[in-house]
Amino acid sequence: MLDTRGARRLAAGIPENARLHVVTGKGGTGKTTVAASLALALASGGNRVLLVEVEGRQAFAQLFDVPALPYAEQQLAHAPGGGDVYGLAIDPEQAFIDYLDMFYNMRRSARALNKIGLIDFVTTLAPGVRDVLLTGKVKEAALRAGTHGGYAYDAVVLDAPPTGRIRPFLQATAEVANLAKVGPINRQSKGVIDLLHSERTVIHLVALPEEMPVQETLEAAKELTEAKFHLGAIIVNRTRPDLVRGEQVSPSGLVDTESLQRGLATTSVDPALAQDLARQLSRYARYHQQQWRNIQLLQAIGRPILSLPDLAIGVTAGELHELSQYFLATENASEEPAQASA
Amino acid sequence: MTGLGARKLDLATLIKDPQTRIIVTCGSGGVGKTTTAAALALKAAEAGRRTVVLTIDPARRLAQAMGLAELDNTPREVSGTGGNLHAMMLDMKRTFDDVVLANSSPERAKAIFENPFYQALSSSFAGTQEYMAMEKLGQLREAQNTNGDEAWDLIVVDTPPSRSALDFLDAPQRLGRFLDGRLIKLLTAPARAGGKAYLKVVTASFSVVTKIFSKVLGGELLGDVASFVASLEAMFGGFRERADHTYQLLKAPGTMFVVVATPEPDALREASYFIERLRAESMPLAGLVVNRVHVAVPGVSAGRAAACAEELAEREEKADPATATDLALASTALRVHNEIATAAENDQLMIRRFSASHADVATVNVPALPSDVHDLDGLRRIATFLTS
Numbered sequence: 001m002l003d004t005r006g007a008r009r010l011a012a013g014i015p016e017n018a019r020l021h022v023v024t025g026k027g028g029t030g031k032t033t034v035a036a037s038l039a040l041a042l043a044s045g046g047n048r049v050l051l052v053e054v055e056g057r058q059a060f061a062q063l064f065d066v067p068a069l070p071y072a073e074q075q076l077a078h079a080p081g082g083g084d085v086y087g088l089a090i091d092p093e094q095a096f097i098d099y100l101d102m103f104y105n106m107r108r109s110a111r112a113l114n115k116i117g118l119i120d121f122v123t124t125l126a127p128g129v130r131d132v133l134l135t136g137k138v139k140e141a142a143l144r145a146g147t148h149g150g151y152a153y154d155a156v157v158l159d160a161p162p163t164g165r166i167r168p169f170l171q172a173t174a175e176v177a178n179l180a181k182v183g184p185i186n187r188q189s190k191g192v193i194d195l196l197h198s199e200r201t202v203i204h205l206v207a208l209p210e211e212m213p214v215q216e217t218l219e220a221a222k223e224l225t226e227a228k229f230h231l232g233a234i235i236v237n238r239t240r241p242d243l244v245r246g247e248q249v250s251p252s253g254l255v256d257t258e259s260l261q262r263g264l265a266t267t268s269v270d271p272a273l274a275q276d277l278a279r280q281l282s283r284y285a286r287y288h289q290q291q292w293r294n295i296q297l298l299q300a301i302g303r304p305i306l307s308l309p310d311l312a313i314g315v316t317a318g319e320l321h322e323l324s325q326y327f328l329a330t331e332n333a334s335e336e337p338a339q340a341s342a
Numbered sequence: 343m344t345g346l347g348a349r350k351l352d353l354a355t356l357i358k359d360p361q362t363r364i365i366v367t368c369g370s371g372g373v374g375k376t377t378t379a380a381a382l383a384l385k386a387a388e389a390g391r392r393t394v395v396l397t398i399d400p401a402r403r404l405a406q407a408m409g410l411a412e413l414d415n416t417p418r419e420v421s422g423t424g425g426n427l428h429a430m431m432l433d434m435k436r437t438f439d440d441v442v443l444a445n446s447s448p449e450r451a452k453a454i455f456e457n458p459f460y461q462a463l464s465s466s467f468a469g470t471q472e473y474m475a476m477e478k479l480g481q482l483r484e485a486q487n488t489n490g491d492e493a494w495d496l497i498v499v500d501t502p503p504s505r506s507a508l509d510f511l512d513a514p515q516r517l518g519r520f521l522d523g524r525l526i527k528l529l530t531a532p533a534r535a536g537g538k539a540y541l542k543v544v545t546a547s548f549s550v551v552t553k554i555f556s557k558v559l560g561g562e563l564l565g566d567v568a569s570f571v572a573s574l575e576a577m578f579g580g581f582r583e584r585a586d587h588t589y590q591l592l593k594a595p596g597t598m599f600v601v602v603a604t605p606e607p608d609a610l611r612e613a614s615y616f617i618e619r620l621r622a623e624s625m626p627l628a629g630l631v632v633n634r635v636h637v638a639v640p641g642v643s644a645g646r647a648a649a650c651a652e653e654l655a656e657r658e659e660k661a662d663p664a665t666a667t668d669l670a671l672a673s674t675a676l677r678v679h680n681e682i683a684t685a686a687e688n689d690q691l692m693i694r695r696f697s698a699s700h701a702d703v704a705t706v707n708v709p710a711l712p713s714d715v716h717d718l719d720g721l722r723r724i725a726t727f728l729t730s
Binding site: 026027028029162164210211212213240243244245248255256259260262263264266267268269270273276277278279280281283284286287290 | 370371372373604606608609638639642646647650653654657665667668669670671673674675676677678679681682712713714
């Protein structure tokens with residue numbers, strides 16, 4: 001049934017009514033991990049969620065520790081409360097054959113054309129076509145009817161290309177519609193454009209609390225807003241709580257080395273290390289202040305900011321469940337992000 | 343600093359060596375490729391070599407780091423470097439236009455520029471960046487100054503922020519495969535054969551293609567594609583020859599690849615793929631740069647720092663206020679040390695794992711700095727670590 005969504009409340013910036021969640025971010029910010037944990041959060045409480053990758057990296061198989069995904073939707077994980085996350089790795093060649101089959105009943109000729117290098121040709125000569133096929137398939141999954149009415153999936157989460165390529169990726173369909181001014185491509189592209197620009201699609205931006213990722217996030221937010229896409233949440237990944245308390249490090253970065261030495265003298269740590277440890281503490285404080293300032297800059301986007309903690313190396317399925325909690329509304333939803341201690 | 347069994351990568355010698363003419367930095371996104379390229383170029387320039395650094399980065403990060411307001415398609419002098427360092431950012435469309443102009447008549451170039459397919463291709467072509475980076479690299483390598491000498495002693499190329507770092511190597515071959523493809527032959531066959539004499543088989547396949555194109559894309563688009571392919575055909579030869587030539591340049595003595603990573607599983611995995619690939623292609627690998635390596639104060643392990651910090655926190659509660667301040671400060675300093683030392687231990691583990699499977703790859707580590715690089719001094723600091 002359409003509207004029997006499971007009992008789960010989502011954090012600010014993750015709209016309940018969105019069919020498609022697009023997750024993008026600068027390379028290296030962990031957008032794949034974020035997309036996977038967002039999918040788990042959306043699935044919790046009994047929902048069916050499809051997690052889609054389009055870059056041929058088989059990143060989800062690795063993350064969920066399952067064999068490489070075929071070009072078919074396959075269960076990846078169970079979510080708390082009976083939900084399920086399915087995974088799909090979209091391959092442009094298969095998507096093309098699907099496409100021809102679905103709309104023209106031309107599966108056999110499509111295969112023949114594939115043999116003579118049509119896909120290579122099309123994706124090389126008009127690379128936008130590749131993105132059109134990928135987004136077309138995403139749209140098909142997002143709006144696919146379920147067997148019992150409603151939609152096949154309660155939500156689709158797309159691990160999208162990085163911020164540098166996200167706008168061309170999402171706009172490829174519009175571009176190709178411009179090239180093909182009439183004809184079936186033009187007609188079909190309208191559906192994709194409509195979905196991507198409607199409020200049923202939100203784009204979440206993943207950043208790290210560091211300068212360049214923050215700058216790139218600000219630029220991407222501006223670009224996407226100007227292109228009339230809807231932004232969801234700004235997700236700051238790998239934040240760490242500031243361990244410095246009160247006045248332990250002065251605003252100019254000074255640490256009372258003698259006090260530190262007296263404290264260390266009561267432990268098994270060599271007090272002679274006080275100077276080095278004080279310097280390290282001072283650098284740490286400066287780094288944290290810088291991170292905090294970076295996060296403040298993100299507020300200019302005007303979207304809710306979600307901070308995810310930094311976990312030990314190698315996020316596995318267990319950590320994904322932990323991270324997914326950050327996409328759910330908590331009792332004290334107004335809780336300050338981990339970084340917000342000055 | 344390097345893990346057991348790893349050789350130390352000697353970049354100082356490499357960049358000063360007159361035999362080194364091209365350095366290509368490659369690696370996955372966000373690992374500090376651009377900064378590494380710029381720092382190496384700066385160091386080489388300051389050692390007296392006429393150096394140009396070519397970046398292909400839409401975020402204009404190099405411009406930021408070099409204090410340049412903007413980079414365009416020609417090398418610009420970086421002020422404050424004694425005139426030896428130039429930097430440029432690839433303008434994909436302009437480079438493509440130049441290639442078309444250089445390889446066809448003015449009338450044909452005009453027809454190509456006006457074709458809507460060319461417009462889409464030259465600005466949004468996946469892989470165009472890689473082709474054009476190669477093209478530009480070839481141009482820079484051949485550039486001469488007014489005396490007829492080679493313009494550059496050293497060219498440092500920062501590869502595009504590809505989905506996969508391997509795209510850069512694949513681009514010229516993909517172009518070759520594309521041009522040799524049967525489909526392109528079909529589409530250009532009518533022109534080649536004077537429009538009448540081509541084989542029946544070709545006719546049959548061509549009509550299927552035509553049918554699909556007009557059915558799927560619409561007839562008008564097919565016309566655009568056909569005229570585009572026809573008008574490009576004449577210049578394909580030259581274009582392809584150049585791409586092949588540049589690819590050979592990458593294999594030639596004097597070219598060195600520097601693979602860049604961070605001590606994280608994904609970045610190192612990507613670096614591994616790249617190293618295997620370079621080996622398979624007989625491309626010269628200088629070694630691996632591992633950026634953002636955590637370094638903690640030596641003398642206390644992460645574990646002992648954590649235990650002591652915990653114990654201090656317990657005693658702090660019962661202590662008098664003056665002593666409590668000392669204990670709290672020591673506790674914080676040790677908790678911070680625990681965090682940094684844990685990160686440092688993890689980084690070393692990652693690097694050791696990598697070295698274990700790539701014992702012959704020379705490596706240099708660059709410590710994590712508290713803030714990003716925005717100026718020449720920042721680049722010099724990075725360069726010092728790279729070449730220490």
